[in-house]
Amino acid sequence: MKSMSKRLFLTFMLLLGTILAVLMIVIGQLFPVYIKQYHEQTNAQIQASMDQVIDERKIKLSKEDQEALYAVQSKGQEESVLTYVRTRLYIVLAILFTITLILIAIISRYMIRNFTAPIDNVTETALELAKGNYRARAQENEHERMIPLSHSINILARNLQDITTIREVEEERLKTLIENMGSSLMMIGREGNISIVNRVFLERFGMQLDEVQGKVFRTIGLPKSLEQFIDHVFLTEMPYRQQIKMEIQQELYNKEVYGAPVIGDHGRWLGVVIVMHDITELVRLEQIRKDFVANVSHELRTPITSIKGFSETLLDGAYKDEKMLISFLEIIYKESNRLQMLIQDLLELSKIEQHGFTVNIMPMGLQDVLIRGAELTAPRLDEKNMSFQVDIERDVQVMGDANRIIQIVTNLITNAITYSPENTTVSIRLKENETYGIIEIEDQGIGIEKHEIARVFERFYRVDRARSRNSGGTGLGLAIVKHLVEAHHGRIQVKSEVGIGTKMIVMIPKN
Numbered sequence: 001m002k003s004m005s006k007r008l009f010l011t012f013m014l015l016l017g018t019i020l021a022v023l024m025i026v027i028g029q030l031f032p033v034y035i036k037q038y039h040e041q042t043n044a045q046i047q048a049s050m051d052q053v054i055d056e057r058k059i060k061l062s063k064e065d066q067e068a069l070y071a072v073q074s075k076g077q078e079e080s081v082l083t084y085v086r087t088r089l090y091i092v093l094a095i096l097f098t099i100t101l102i103l104i105a106i107i108s109r110y111m112i113r114n115f116t117a118p119i120d121n122v123t124e125t126a127l128e129l130a131k132g133n134y135r136a137r138a139q140e141n142e143h144e145r146m147i148p149l150s151h152s153i154n155i156l157a158r159n160l161q162d163i164t165t166i167r168e169v170e171e172e173r174l175k176t177l178i179e180n181m182g183s184s185l186m187m188i189g190r191e192g193n194i195s196i197v198n199r200v201f202l203e204r205f206g207m208q209l210d211e212v213q214g215k216v217f218r219t220i221g222l223p224k225s226l227e228q229f230i231d232h233v234f235l236t237e238m239p240y241r242q243q244i245k246m247e248i249q250q251e252l253y254n255k256e257v258y259g260a261p262v263i264g265d266h267g268r269w270l271g272v273v274i275v276m277h278d279i280t281e282l283v284r285l286e287q288i289r290k291d292f293v294a295n296v297s298h299e300l301r302t303p304i305t306s307i308k309g310f311s312e313t314l315l316d317g318a319y320k321d322e323k324m325l326i327s328f329l330e331i332i333y334k335e336s337n338r339l340q341m342l343i344q345d346l347l348e349l350s351k352i353e354q355h356g357f358t359v360n361i362m363p364m365g366l367q368d369v370l371i372r373g374a375e376l377t378a379p380r381l382d383e384k385n386m387s388f389q390v391d392i393e394r395d396v397q398v399m400g401d402a403n404r405i406i407q408i409v410t411n412l413i414t415n416a417i418t419y420s421p422e423n424t425t426v427s428i429r430l431k432e433n434e435t436y437g438i439i440e441i442e443d444q445g446i447g448i449e450k451h452e453i454a455r456v457f458e459r460f461y462r463v464d465r466a467r468s469r470n471s472g473g474t475g476l477g478l479a480i481v482k483h484l485v486e487a488h489h490g491r492i493q494v495k496s497e498v499g500i501g502t503k504m505i506v507m508i509p510k511n
Contacts, residue, residue, distance in 0.1 A: 015107060019100060122153050129153075134161035184276040187262070188230065190269060192216045204278070206249055223247060226257065226276075233259035233272045243279070250494055252454040254283040300342065303335035342476075349459065349476050352483040359401035359487045363511050366437050367395040369402060370428055373409030377417060384422045391429040396437035398508040404484050405508065409439065411477040412504045416443035419502070436490065436507035447498035456494060457482040
């Protein structure tokens with residue numbers, strides 16, 4: 001740019017200097033000749049006029065007198081001649097100056113159009129490229145000196161456009177990969193602010209993007225175990241892998257968490273990336289495989305032992321005592337019923353957990369389901385001298401399987417009765433919001449410890465083993481309930497306080 005400006009300046013000055021020099025030479029050459037010719041012409045005219053006057057008046061003058069007279073007359077005319085010549089010279093110079101200005105204007109316009117305009121075009125193109133408009137192109141002028149510059153700018157623009165297109169495609173691919181990967185991903189900057197989270201992370205932790213984007217990871221309510229893991233990666237600045245058990249929305253999850261520092265150009269430390277693989281199902285299946293035999297044998301041992309023991313006693317001669325016989329047969333019948341219930345629940349849970357299990361979803365009202373569930377459990381309620389408190393303002397229409405929802409309600413009411421003392425109340429409420437029909441079943445029972453809430457849906461897990469076993473429970477009811485709720489694409493929550501009671505909240509999607 002500087003060399004082009006210098007060349008233009010030198011060319012302009014050389015051309016202007018040449019024009020002025022030529023004008024000066026022309027003026028210098030013409031001025032003496034013009035003065036001499038004009039003076040000679042004027043003297044000749046004066047002499048001719050004087051000779052004519054002398055001849056007409058027949059004046060006799062000597063040669064010396066005539067020359068003296070001519071000299072006086074020439075001197076008188078000299079001043080008028082100089083004035084006239086000066087005026088003519090000014091006119092000539094004014095004309096020459098005007099012509100020179102016109103020539104300079106024409107030449108300058110030509111130079112600007114042929115040299116400066118392409119440079120301005122290239123400059124505008126470069127500014128557009130700097131703004132990010134990589135579609136801008138410079139006009140490739142026919143001037144030989146400008147063609148390389150315009151061509152280079154256009155090559156640069158095309159390369160930048162290609163690079164931008166490739167970068168956008170790569171960003172889109174990376175975004176698609178991050179959003180659709182099965183694992184939770186979170187990238188944290190060097191100051192502890194969250195810069196990237198994917199859809200799986202937001203869904204798993206029940207958060208919105210604006211709740212976490214740009215926030216410090218310690219302020220968004222992550223599980224303490226995960227916060228400690230992130231702190232470890234920050235402190236060590238080394239890759240780290242660990243299996244973590246964390247509670248999210250009252251449910252226990254097992255995560256295999258991998259953390260690593262993010263290193264930029266020139267070894268600059270930018271932050272850490274955290275990837276969480278959900279291995280809850282794998283851990284659960286492994287635990288089921290390990291505990292199934294132990295749990296089933298433990299649950300079956302009591303009724304089988306009772307049946308076998310009383311049978312042996314009867315065979316040893318106790319059958320002869322009619323009163324003892326009837327008592328033992330009642331115990332055997334009761335234990336066999338318990339054994340049958342356990343097997344039925346196992347078969348039901350196995351069926352529900354099978355891949356491809358579906359429910360017959362159709363529009364239905366929840367009011368009739370709650371009334372039917374209360375009717376089915378009324379005999380057990382009467383046994384403990386308990387009562388129902390029903391709060392149903394109006395029916396709520398949802399998409400569900402009526403038989404399966406009755407099974408859910410019956411199981412929850414039975415649990416509420418089982419874990420409540422006599423002379424208490426079981427509350428049944430029906431509500432709704434924009435998305436769900438909501439069933440609430442609340443008791444005044446023993447309650448659940450906070451650390452046990454996340455485990456109540458595990459198979460064979462009991463809050464009070466002695467009471468549930470004495471009441472005939474199998475420990476599979478809530479596991480069945482959870483699977484059925486999930487089959488309806490719904491949600492179930494537990495709110496409980498020890499010694500006060502437990503509230504089960506079932507949310508079924510509306511139509």
